[in-house]
Amino acid sequence: MRKHMVDLMLFCDPDVTSMSTPWSEGDYTYATDRKIIVRVLRRPNVLERADAMKITGSKTEDSLNGVHNIRSWFAVPAVENDLVPCKACGGSGRPDVCPECHGDGTVSLSNRFNEYEHECKTCEGAGKFTGKEDPNKVPLCGKCDDDGKVLSGKTIDIGCARFSVNLLSRICGLPNVKIAVPGEDVAAKFAFDGGDGLIMPMRKD
Numbered sequence: 001m002r003k004h005m006v007d008l009m010l011f012c013d014p015d016v017t018s019m020s021t022p023w024s025e026g027d028y029t030y031a032t033d034r035k036i037i038v039r040v041l042r043r044p045n046v047l048e049r050a051d052a053m054k055i056t057g058s059k060t061e062d063s064l065n066g067v068h069n070i071r072s073w074f075a076v077p078a079v080e081n082d083l084v085p086c087k088a089c090g091g092s093g094r095p096d097v098c099p100e101c102h103g104d105g106t107v108s109l110s111n112r113f114n115e116y117e118h119e120c121k122t123c124e125g126a127g128k129f130t131g132k133e134d135p136n137k138v139p140l141c142g143k144c145d146d147d148g149k150v151l152s153g154k155t156i157d158i159g160c161a162r163f164s165v166n167l168l169s170r171i172c173g174l175p176n177v178k179i180a181v182p183g184e185d186v187a188a189k190f191a192f193d194g195g196d197g198l199i200m201p202m203r204k205d
Helices: 059-065 165-171
Strands: 023-025 028-032 036-041 083-085 106-110 115-119 149-151 155-158 161-164 178-180 188-192 195-199
Touching (some): 036 059, 036 165, 155 165, 161 165, 165 195
Antiparallel strands (some): 023 028, 036 195, 083 149, 106 115, 155 161, 178 188, 188 195
16 A cells, blocks of 8 residues: 555645545545545545545445446556647737727726726726736636646547546556446546546547
């Protein structure tokens, strides 16, 4: 177990308080971001938390323990997190078109009696940004959060289910990881040296 100490923080969601850190419950320690959940033997330094997702007696526990329903395992392909330039900002991390006025240069304000149009304060009436503005006055791109890149949305089929390349890239580095796919629209179980977990597939169109 110690030989394959997995960094559980990689599977947490920093934006959701109840999922921002791993937690322990019963004999196990867990981490999740709602799309992947990882379970390892209980780590003494990881405490139980009242706000954490409850596993005991849940459908999640049934899925994690449902080894008897698994007929075959698949190797998890070695993939990398696939990022592409953000179309909304052209990869700059800052929007070209003002998000406040949507390129009009004016915003509408109203009260009970009248409606007024005023010059947009965000872009100073220009409707777009040229890159010459003070960077502190230009908002971050709402699509990529200033990164300039977004996930590509590429997928890979394993068994009868389709998975996001970006999700698979997070588990493919786990030691001796393998995946079992019970159906195309239910969580798939994966197992690795020192633990196991579930990963959500994508819907096929």
